[in-house]
Amino acid sequence: MINFEIDGKPVSVPKNGTVMDGANQLGIYIPHFCYHKKLSIAANCRMCLVQVEKAPKPLPACATPAMEGMKVFTHSGQAVTAQKGVMEFLLINHPLDCPICDQGGECQLQDLAVGYGASASRYTEAKRVVVNKNLGPLISTDMTRCIHCTRCVRFGQEIGGIMELGMAGRGEHAEILAFVGKTVDSELSGNVIDLCPVGALVSKPFRYSARTWELSRRKSISPHCGLGSNLIVQIKQNRVMRVLPRENEEINECWLSDKDRFSYEGLNSEERLTRPMIKQGGVWQECDWQTALEFVANGLKDVKEKHGAESIGALGSAHSTLEELHLLQKLVRGLGSANVDHRVRQSDFRADSQMQGAPWLGMPVAEILQLRSLLVIGSTLRKDHPLLAHRIRQAVKHGAQLNVINPIDDDLLTKVRNRAIVAPDKIVSTLAEVLKAVVELKGVEIPDDTKNALSTVSASDTARAMAASLNDNKPAAIFIGNLAQHHPRYADICKLAQHIAQISDARFGVLGEAANSVGAYIAGAVPFDNRFGNRNADTAQGRHGGPGANASQMLGMDDPASGTGCKAYVLLNLEPELDSYNPRHAVKALAAADLVVMMSAYKSRAAIEGGHADVLLPIAPFTETSGTFISTEGRVQSFNGVVAPLGETRPAWKVLRVLGNILQLDGFDYETSEQVRADVLPAGNDVSAWLNNSLGSLAVSPIEAGKENKGSEGLQRIGEVPIYQADLIVRRSEPLQRTRDAAAPLAWMPGSLMAQLGLQSEEVIRLKQGEGEVQLPVAQDDSLPANCIRVASAHPSTAALGGMFDQITVEKS
Amino acid sequence: MLSAESLKKIDYELTKYPADQKQSAVMSALAIAQDEKGWLTTETMDFVAEYLDMPSIAVYEVATFYNMYNLQPIGKYKITVCTNLPCALSGANEAVTRFRERLGIGFNETTADGRFTLKEGECMGACGDAPVLLVNNKRMCSFMSNDRIDQLLEDLSK
Amino acid sequence: MNQPVQILLAGLNPSDPDDWRLRNYEQREGYAALRKILSEKIPPEKVIEEVKKSALRGRGGAGFPTGLKWSFMPKQYEGDKYLVCNSDEGEPGTFKDRDIMRHNPHMLIEGMLIGAYAMSIKAGYNYVHGEIWDVYERMEEAVDEARAAGYLGDNILGSDFSFQLYNHHGYGAYICGEETALLESLEGKKGQPRFKPPFPASFGLYGKPTTINNTETFASVPWIIRHGGDKFLQLGKPNNGGTKIFSVSGHVNKPGNYEVPLGTPFATLLEMAGGMRGGRKLKGCIPGGSSMPVLPGDVMMQTDMDYDSIAKAGSFLGSGAVIIMDDTTCMVRALERLSYFYYEESCGQCTPCREGTGWLYRIVHRIETGKGRLEDLDLLNNLADNIQGRTICALGDAAAMPVRAMIQHFRDEFAYHVEHKRCLV
Ligand SMILES: Cc1cc2nc3c(=O)[nH]c(=O)nc-3n(C[C@H](O)[C@H](O)[C@H](O)COP(=O)(O)O)c2cc1C
């Protein structure tokens, strides 16, 4: 530690610490613009100049290393003169039109100018004018205001992982811009808006819509990916106007993904459902809640009487709260059915009987930085988990080795040590090779439950390199991504990966797809005997014994021909044509049912026009209700509504409670969402005992056999979920829908396949899965594995297709 | 995108730097590309970025930072006259006047026939030979009296 | 070029177009110092010791003692270290490195080799000013010659000393003469200076320990090794060892490079340069390149040409560029041109320089074009104060010092301009 003094107060900082670090510790504010604790030190704004005893000139606090015994003065005459001088320089070319600037009221320059600026300008020359740039649909520019602090440039290079902004030109002519004709497309781009200390980079969607002092700030939690980013939601007249990061070093640090930041535009979408709607005689009509709820209750009772309780099923979204999902499962279980699930995009449920707890990250998010080796399996990492990807990039920067097994070779913006880009049906065998390699490396026995499976496998060099990487660099971790979780052999992937982790002494984790992926298990929104989490599960199980139908069974996917679907469905916060593994089957199963109740914040166009819904109940999105999400690291985060529900919208937990009451089920007497939560979680909300990735004694199927082969004789589809299609809210955020990441899906395939099929780029082809067919233009991506076609799922233009990773055929049109 | 000959030159430059520091060759690569193409188009810069494995915007930063890169189409001969103080003390301004008169253009302008572009330059490190100028960045002409300027223009107009 | 003591330009025969070649350099005792070191296996510390003794000070502008700088390099360092030569000569008035490289390139190469040996460095770069393309090409050829002759490469002259040298060219940015901007530029980036510390000796090229010296500094080293540091020191004055090339430009009869012992009276130098053009009166002189304060003619005539004497007179020896201005010179116009230069060449990184240089220039321009105000002079001084010492690199100081010195020494002329809206001269 280095001991020194600032303004007479003693302070000590670690070696390599700066004067600014010391000041921060003491709570002494030193004015600054370019300095940012998460970015490299540029020392270019010179606003932080301070006096240092014995130094002939003022020194920048942000960059000056602390020295033993040094005496620093932040407010001495020399320091203040220097700071005022810099402020004058900053202002000469800065427009002094704060009243019309979007940053007004939250501008560091404005704040400091009040303290350090002179009242009259000595600058009488013409001011510089800089033309604005088009950086895309999210960031609006007012480049004349730029003070060249380069925070935005450093953000791209150091955090975003991609340099999209730069400072071109030199001297007074230097300008921040993107390369000619390019926009800023990173999934973390919005952070530069927060970083910009002036009004040069501002939010395009928010622009000119409100002044900061008109906004009230409320805390919330992101409902999107599994990270659980902490949010500040800003409100004006009961409308969400803007979302900003709430700093939490252990979760999102001071960042937000663009999805977390700009999705709120979807909350104000015109598609919001504001009154219940019922379809009668094929015609949709709005109605009051009483009518709607009675209709639902009667409908459920009818189905139960006619077809038995087992023909009722409930599907919820893992973007819904713990409380909502708990009441959803309680409702169906109360009716006598165990058919409840939230895993609508999962296709392999063989592990269910062996699960020991809720699958989770297996470690705290913050510890990712300490990892020295990682294996990520089946993940569009940057798009599914933008800030986890950033954490991993930082780990790699600190020396970690990143290994990847994936069907897609998307740029992770960081060094990948070993990669196996293989067709979906080769993921299992690739993993088996890695397992074989660690087994050999460690000289241990092959685990019994994989003996059969591994008998024909021999490890490739890549597999050996991955095994060695995990084994030799500690701590290490293996993460299972969304793609792997949707994979037709998820259970085998999981099991093999766990063995690898165990033998190589690595952590093992599942990257939670949604904000409440962990919570959904704990709430009991799964059809099997739920020993962990749901204390009420016993009642349902006791009465009916045995597990209920999982999502796939409910949606008739296992055997669509026999039409094993349910007769009544309650859907919570889902659009089945976009949110399920096989949308075509899902829609078919729903269409065949007697009753489909959709609880949703939106008038889902497909449901209304497509005829697979009978009732629409307007429920509150996360901003209009209280609730709890349990993040992928098992962190329980409760939040309150930040605005009143729109129109006649009601929080889903209340709707389910009333339904329970109407149906005269026991235990639906909650007054608050906190009471619901208390019913699910133990005192103190510590769920760690229920987090467990182990799959017990599940045996791995023979490597070359299994479900996948059914669908892989010909071409395989790689049907990942695009970043801005993952949930109902983000789908309706217009600015996000205008980004490059939201571009309509294309039929991506390697050039070799194009040649084989005689296809040209941009040629529109017919893609078929079963009876489902869509037409899409061809696009070339030579990094895709042979015989694979990447056709995104969860998009209206591909919703007519079948399974995300099933066989697909191509015809020229 | 660039000729084989240019690529060969860039490849030679690359041998000067450690294998993981390809970006170090960006200045010479841009100079070589400019020699071939006359000026640096967006496509050329993009190509260089790809060739050296660096972000396009980083190439653009470099291209716009250093004065001798042409980011606009220019005349066949770019004449850059140093007008800095030492040269000015020894006739640089008179030389500029001569060019203005003879070519009918000012700084940053190109003659109608597309032959000459006139540029103002900063110190070229040859102040003892004032006035000095550069033709197309690479040919330095010294002691540019009016007669020598006339002679130069005559040679270049051939 | 017929001075008694010459080191850098000694024995050159400019009429022979091949004079620069290796064989001619060898005839002028070229590479003898390197051979001596390698054959006698002189320990690296001894080499640095010799350079320290010579009191050789950096010829690039700052005048930092070279031996001391070399001793800052970490000795027990695993991994690469770099040696960099700053041949990005762009300081207005300076044109000496160009002559060293075109007439005596091997002397620079030998100097770098000795430096590399002394600091156990295996690779080096010579960063050549982009505007002197023919010199860059000559350096490329000279390096090829040296490599072919076994002076560069692996196991030089059969020893276990290896050194690779490469040339890198600039392309029009004065700021790349600043050593850390030069390193950034070498890394393929914009030439924006780095904040120091860390200094290049610990974090230099590609983040590795690096020593940077000026061309003339390196070129002085072989002589020091051949003749001993003491002898070099004796050529000049204490603390100001050796000879120095002065680039004399402006209103003299014979502008050019003159190598003289440090401590030579200015008057002698002026005489060597053929005296004042047209026999006019010396009005002012910038003795160390355009970044240094101007001195009035009469002060100059009393001053000797060495670091300490010029500093005492109120300016700096800098790069040794001597800009001579006679009594026909309008000092407002001169300052306007200089201010324009710094405004043009500011890298744009730090606030006082980016914003301040433009402001300075615009005010001087206003005065020059008859729109000045009397308060402008104090404003100029105050702005110069607000720039100097507050920037990342010394370009800010370089922009500020000329302004202050011009106003200090020629205030009347500026006032006249403001009042009469025209020149005094
Ligand atoms: C704005 C600026 C321009 C400079 N230009 C040059 C230059 O052209 N050549 C040079 O050798 N040093 C130049 N320097 C000085 C270098 O930063 C550095 O001090 C020098 O190369 C060190 O070598 P030396 O110790 O041998 O002098 C410049 C410094 C500044 C601040």
Ligand code: SF4
């Ligand atoms: S002083 Fe000028 S040249 Fe030096 S870093 Fe600052 S802006 Fe760049």
Ligand code: FES
């Ligand atoms: S905050 Fe220190 S220079 Fe900008």
